[in-house]
Amino acid sequence: MNRARDPRWLLILIFLGIIGIVPLIQTALEIRDEEGVRAMEVFGQFPTAASLRAYERRLEEASWATKVTRPWIQFAHFAFLRDGGTKCAIGLDGWYFYKPSLNYMLERPVIRKTVDPLNDPFTAIADFRDQLAARGIQLVVMPVPNKESVYPDKVTPRMRNSGGVRTHRTQDLLRRLRTANVEVIDLFDHFQQLRKQPSAASEKPLYLAQDTHWSPAGVAHAAKIVSRRLMQLGWIQPGRVDYAERLAPVRRLGDVLRMLQAPLIERRVTPEAVPCVQVVRLDNGQPYAHAGDAEILVLGDSFMRIYQQDEPMSAGFISHLAKELKQPLMAVVNDGGGSTLVRQELRGTPALLRNKKVVLWEFVERDIGLGLHGWQKVALPPDSQRPSPPTASNSTGN
Amino acid sequence: MVFTTQIFVFYFLPLFLLVYYNLPRGWRNVWITLASYVFYGWWEPWFSGLMLLTTVMDFVWGGVITRPGATQAQRKAAVLACVATNLGLLGFFKYYMFAAETLNQLLAAAGATQFAVMQVVLPVGISFYTFHSLTYIIDLYRGDATPAKSFSGFSAFVALFPDLVAGPIIRYKTLAEQLRERDHTVSRFSSGVSIFIAGFAKKIILANPCGKVADASFSAADPLALDAWVGVLAYTFQIYFDFCGYSDMAVGLGRMLGFEFTRNFDSPYRSESITELWRRWHISLSNVLRDYLYIALGGNRKGEGRTYFNLAVVMILGGLWHGAKWNFVLWGAFHGSLLAFERWRGKRSAYDRLPGPLRIGLTFLLMMLSWVLFRADNLGAAMDFYQAMFGLRPAGIVSPLLDSIIHTPYHVVILAACAALVFQPLQAHDWAERPVTWGKTAMLIPLFVFSLVVMVSQDFNPFLYFQF
Numbered sequence: 001m002n003r004a005r006d007p008r009w010l011l012i013l014i015f016l017g018i019i020g021i022v023p024l025i026q027t028a029l030e031i032r033d034e035e036g037v038r039a040m041e042v043f044g045q046f047p048t049a050a051s052l053r054a055y056e057r058r059l060e061e062a063s064w065a066t067k068v069t070r071p072w073i074q075f076a077h078f079a080f081l082r083d084g085g086t087k088c089a090i091g092l093d094g095w096y097f098y099k100p101s102l103n104y105m106l107e108r109p110v111i112r113k114t115v116d117p118l119n120d121p122f123t124a125i126a127d128f129r130d131q132l133a134a135r136g137i138q139l140v141v142m143p144v145p146n147k148e149s150v151y152p153d154k155v156t157p158r159m160r161n162s163g164g165v166r167t168h169r170t171q172d173l174l175r176r177l178r179t180a181n182v183e184v185i186d187l188f189d190h191f192q193q194l195r196k197q198p199s200a201a202s203e204k205p206l207y208l209a210q211d212t213h214w215s216p217a218g219v220a221h222a223a224k225i226v227s228r229r230l231m232q233l234g235w236i237q238p239g240r241v242d243y244a245e246r247l248a249p250v251r252r253l254g255d256v257l258r259m260l261q262a263p264l265i266e267r268r269v270t271p272e273a274v275p276c277v278q279v280v281r282l283d284n285g286q287p288y289a290h291a292g293d294a295e296i297l298v299l300g301d302s303f304m305r306i307y308q309q310d311e312p313m314s315a316g317f318i319s320h321l322a323k324e325l326k327q328p329l330m331a332v333v334n335d336g337g338g339s340t341l342v343r344q345e346l347r348g349t350p351a352l353l354r355n356k357k358v359v360l361w362e363f364v365e366r367d368i369g370l371g372l373h374g375w376q377k378v379a380l381p382p383d384s385q386r387p388s389p390p391t392a393s394n395s396t397g398n
Numbered sequence: 399m400v401f402t403t404q405i406f407v408f409y410f411l412p413l414f415l416l417v418y419y420n421l422p423r424g425w426r427n428v429w430i431t432l433a434s435y436v437f438y439g440w441w442e443p444w445f446s447g448l449m450l451l452t453t454v455m456d457f458v459w460g461g462v463i464t465r466p467g468a469t470q471a472q473r474k475a476a477v478l479a480c481v482a483t484n485l486g487l488l489g490f491f492k493y494y495m496f497a498a499e500t501l502n503q504l505l506a507a508a509g510a511t512q513f514a515v516m517q518v519v520l521p522v523g524i525s526f527y528t529f530h531s532l533t534y535i536i537d538l539y540r541g542d543a544t545p546a547k548s549f550s551g552f553s554a555f556v557a558l559f560p561d562l563v564a565g566p567i568i569r570y571k572t573l574a575e576q577l578r579e580r581d582h583t584v585s586r587f588s589s590g591v592s593i594f595i596a597g598f599a600k601k602i603i604l605a606n607p608c609g610k611v612a613d614a615s616f617s618a619a620d621p622l623a624l625d626a627w628v629g630v631l632a633y634t635f636q637i638y639f640d641f642c643g644y645s646d647m648a649v650g651l652g653r654m655l656g657f658e659f660t661r662n663f664d665s666p667y668r669s670e671s672i673t674e675l676w677r678r679w680h681i682s683l684s685n686v687l688r689d690y691l692y693i694a695l696g697g698n699r700k701g702e703g704r705t706y707f708n709l710a711v712v713m714i715l716g717g718l719w720h721g722a723k724w725n726f727v728l729w730g731a732f733h734g735s736l737l738a739f740e741r742w743r744g745k746r747s748a749y750d751r752l753p754g755p756l757r758i759g760l761t762f763l764l765m766m767l768s769w770v771l772f773r774a775d776n777l778g779a780a781m782d783f784y785q786a787m788f789g790l791r792p793a794g795i796v797s798p799l800l801d802s803i804i805h806t807p808y809h810v811v812i813l814a815a816c817a818a819l820v821f822q823p824l825q826a827h828d829w830a831e832r833p834v835t836w837g838k839t840a841m842l843i844p845l846f847v848f849s850l851v852v853m854v855s856q857d858f859n860p861f862l863y864f865q866f
Binding site for chain 2: 006007008010011012016018020023026048049052056059060063065070072073074077083085089090091102105106107108109148152155156158166167
């Protein structure tokens with residue numbers, strides 16, 4: 001039979017053509033871009049399970065086929081099948097949720113026979129509290145509730161009448177911390193109360209609809225709650241710096257949508273209007289700035305970064321807390337690193353603890369189970385080093 | 399290496415085929431062996447060393463068993479030694495930790511001191527290639543097969559990458575002739591491509607999304623009853639399309655190399671009884687268990703009671719073959735009991751007087767119930783899950799949130815498609831077996847391209863049967 005007229009040959013040739021052409025194009029592109037042929041990298045390393053997995057991952061990440069097709073598939077799933085992949089859960093009324101955060105709330109915790117020394121939040125927090133206490137510094141822990149905990153009614157119609165839910169894992173940790181006399185500010189209860197007030201719940205949501213983080217309203221409320229508690233405890237006295245507020249609205253495409261890495265989705269969804277409020281000094285009109293000799297050091301993750309270090313700047317939690325306390329603060333911020341990395345950064349810059357009375361440690365609720373690098377004990381350097389006071393430029397953030 | 403990855407589809411397979419078809423026939427088995435060791439060692443290079451060790455050992459034992467002049471006693475001693483060594487290795491890698499932890503639990507219950515359990519890594523697919531080797535040794539002993547003439551042929555049989563890690567379990571006597579001489583024809587290659595594409599699509603398009611639903615449901619602390627049922631339904635589809643898809647890919651790849659493998663699935667979820675289901679599910683394992691274990695135990699030749707006992711023992715060991723957990727033992731016992739019960743009723747189910755669709759539905763339901771044991775992390779989790787399914791356990795306060803993860807339109811579409819496919823009479827394998835036509839080519843190529851596009855976009859691509 002003439003091969004050209006035989007469907008069997010056609011099937012074979014197209015099949016072989018497809019599986020052969022993809023790597024050939026990849027190789028051609030890599031040669032064109034003078035990147036070196038990635039497929040050949042396998043011969044330049046000793047084969048171990050780890051090196052082979054890493055090699056395979058590199059190939060997949062660099063694949064032109066992936067880069068070309070993934071955004072379209074993501075878009076089709078998102079737009080037509082309401083599926084946001086492993087990162088995004090599509091909620092109600094234009095709200096989007098971070099799927100790993102939902103998983104943290106839903107999943108059965110792994111029961112271990114012994115405490116994992118590298119991943120036990122209670123041990124890490126209690127140890128940090130004790131280390132600070134030895135320096136005469138008080139620790140305040142502030143877990144920021146997951147968006148899903150505060151707004152379960154936006155996740156699914158099944159929770160339409162719920163004003164908030166909390167997973168046992170979080171409750172257990174907070175109970176243990178309180179039993180161990182660790183000062184914990186539980187924003188969840190406050191946020192639930194705020195949501196019960198019809199105007200606050202309906203007009204100014206405490207979290208952004210498209211983002212994992214809180215809204216300017218959530219920021220302002222949290223700052224008031226923390227300030228009130230610090231005053232109650234008597235650990236901090238009001239300062240003498242007056243701040244004013246200035247409206248600084250921005251439009252923001254939420255991080256949950258950006259995580260999908262699909263430009264078509266980003267084009268389709270209208271960025272959310274975010275009514276930020278910037279904090280400025282009353283005396284000179286300058287936006288809020290940290291002070292190296294502040295009495296309070298804030299450690300935290302992206303909840304401390306949002307609006308503060310990204311646009312519109314000086315409109316985040318730290319600025320608003322400074323306004324409430326009438327004094328500038330100092331901060332170490334590490335995106336996603338609220339559990340361990342932020343303390344490791346502090347260990348590298350112990351001068352930040354000089355003159356401090358209070359360390360406010362913020363982390364997002366889901367990090368109780370999903371903390372980057374776990375929950376390690378981090379030993380601070382001995383206090384006897386007596387480092388010189390840092391300047392405001394020591395403030396770190398990612 | 400996994401068939402549904404870029405490294406396999408875009409690098410390993412084209413390179414392998416290119417070399418294979420440009421080698422003289424006499425070198426092709428050597429190339430199969432070399433490539434299969436790379437394929438297997440991709441998980442963990444030392445796995446290949448272990449496989450080489452057992453292959454050399456079994457080849458030597460095969461020579462001893464068939465040595466001219468060997469007495470029956472010598473042959474028997476050789477086969478026992480070989481079986482013991484193979485099962486010893488399998489037992490160590492697969493069951494040591496299970497046995498040690500069970501012993502520790504007993505010691506703890508007795509108030510005695512527990513001992514430290516060594517952590518042993520399970521080489522993927524060891525259950526499959528151990529069975530491959532055992533069929534060779536036992537068939538030689540029984541006189542059902544002739545010894546491999548060359549080490550390259552035997553090592554190609556053991557390592558043959560298409561069926562290496564997840565079957566079908568192929569006996570040496572089935573492949574012996576093909577290893578010596580096989581035809582490489584356009585028809586065989588094209589039908590191999592057809593079946594490979596069908597299996598590839600099953601795995602990528604159907605099994606993986608079902609796996610997401612099943613994982614979410616089974617990992618939830620206290621799911622609602624509806625979510626638990628949806629989870630086990632999704633797992634029922636996942637395990638079928640995952641394993642059947644992989645078997646199809648294996649059969650397809652085998653044909654591309656000129657081999658004919660046995661079919662491993664035959665519309666199992668259309669079965670009207672558990673007895674029928676086990677003739678249609680993982681057929682190659684059922685055949686091996688029947689021929690090498692059930693019959694060795696006496697089969698049905700030693701009376702009714704012994705038949706039921708044998709059935710139960712075979713299924714419990716079959717369950718244990720899948721994994722070293724009490725879940726699998728119970729799963730095997732569940733199926734063994736059902737098989738014995740149906741045997742007692744003359745191979746009729748308890749519901750054989752009901753209309754056909756109901757018989758299929760009830761068999762499917764029994765299978766779903768048994769998959770809970772298969773999927774749950776441990777026995778306690780399985781019992782919790784059963785309670786959730788039947789509303790015997792209060793749902794967690796956060797459990798309704800699971801809705802947003804599993805009840806998406808995407809998952810509804812996929813589950814509906816799975817249901818439509820498993821219950822309709824024309825199976826993809828049968829369709830792919832038919833001669834390649836223009837129309838079929840016009841369907842297969844877009845299906846393959848679509849599956850590849852989905853594959854390179856997916857960030858969730860587990861494969862279930864490697865753990866077994």
